[in-house]
Amino acid sequence: MRKILVTLLAFSLLYFSTIAIHQPSDIIIHGQESPPYAKWGKIAMQNVKQKYPNADIVDYLHVGRKTGVQNSTETFKLWLRAPDKEFGVFVNITFDNESEEIVDITYKEVDR
Secondary structure, three states: OHHHHHHHHHHHHHHHHHHHHOOHHHOOOOOOOOOOOHHHHHHHHHHHHHHOOOOEEEEEEEEEEEEOOOEEEEEEEEEEEOOOOEEEEEEEEEEEOOOOOEEEEEEEEEOO
16 A cells, blocks of 8 residues: 555656646747737847846836838837836837848836
């Protein structure tokens, strides 16, 4: 009887440990592409971290893209939490349509 319990316990541990290793969040979906604004969102977050080093980015929103003949502008709203306040920052990244070289980056702080 004791051998059966020990064997069941050993198999249970092996079974549950393999379940814990293969959680759905660990599964990588092949072929899933990043959205076209992902590159610009990463740049927006990096620049905001440099501009506001004492604040943490707690939320991120892609507002949209305005496409022009020569340049386009990606707009993001980032929500920051600093030791003394919380605030939003609109980041506009203007870039050349052909070369994707950044032409300008602007920041506008907002309360809400």
